[in-house]
Structures are given as C-alpha cells and as structure tokens.
Amino acid sequence: MLGGGAVREGAELRYDVKIAGGRTAALTLLVESCEQPWLCAGRMSGDALGGSWSWSYSERGGLTRVTYESELNLAGLLRFAGAVIERELRSSVRGNLANPKTYVEAGMGPAAG
Numbered sequence: 001m002l003g004g005g006a007v008r009e010g011a012e013l014r015y016d017v018k019i020a021g022g023r024t025a026a027l028t029l030l031v032e033s034c035e036q037p038w039l040c041a042g043r044m045s046g047d048a049l050g051g052s053w054s055w056s057y058s059e060r061g062g063l064t065r066v067t068y069e070s071e072l073n074l075a076g077l078l079r080f081a082g083a084v085i086e087r088e089l090r091s092s093v094r095g096n097l098a099n100p101k102t103y104v105e106a107g108m109g110p111a112a113g
Contacts, residue, residue: 007034007036007040008034009031009032009034010031011031011034012028012029012030013029013031014028014029015092017046017089017092018088018092025046025047025049026046028044028045028046029042029043030042030043030045037057038057039054039055039057041055042054048074048075049073049074049075050075051071051072051073052070052071053068053070053071054068054069055067055068055069070089072086072089
C-alpha cells in the first residue's frame with residue numbers, strides 16, 4: 001500500500017510482477033470502489049500495461065468464496081508476453097490470498113465475533 005493505511009477508495013497498491021526473462025514490471029492498482037469487506041475494484045496501470053481489476057467475497061454454509069477478476073491491456077513488446085504476464089499475475093494473486101487464509105486458519109486471525 002503506497003502511503004500506508006487501510007484499503008479504501010483512492011488508495012494505491014504497488015506490485016512488482018515477474019515477467020519473462022527474470023524481469024519485473026511495476027504495476028499500480030488504484031482503488032475506485034471499496035465496500036469492505038465484500039468488494040473492492042479499480043484500475044491498474046504500469047510499465048506498458050493497464051486494465052481493470054476486482055475482488056469480491058461471499059459466504060455460504062460457513063465457507064468464504066473469493067473471486068478475483070482482471071482485464072489486462074498490454075502495450076509494446078509486452079503484448080508478446082501477455083500469456084506469461086497473466087499467468088504470473090494469477091499466481092501472485094493466489095499466493096496473496098493463500099497467505100491470509102493460512103494465517104486465519106491457524107487461529108492467528110481476528111477473533112470471531
């Protein structure tokens with residue numbers, strides 16, 4: 001999170017996405033809509049790429065479902081690495097979601113209440 005603080009409308013998040021050849025591409029996510037804890041969405045921009053993103057949570061039967069969607073628009077030479085970048089971005093998002101899941105399931109998350 002750039003500048004610290006909570007995720008909220010107007011907040012910016014920074015990612016360094018791994019791409020082909022061991023290189024990275026900087027990616028900034030601008031939060032345009034945030035209805036915590038159920039929905040967050042916005043636009044992304046960075047080194048020759050941009051697009052939109054959103055995640056949402058829903059609960060049913062004691063289970064939480066997380067849905068992440070993104071649309072990437074690649075420019076320049078990155079167009080040829082589009083499949084690699086999308087795969088790396090999906091992998092990064094899965095890892096980011098698995099970390100808090102492991103933390104909470106280990107009993108270290110916020111108290112139920």
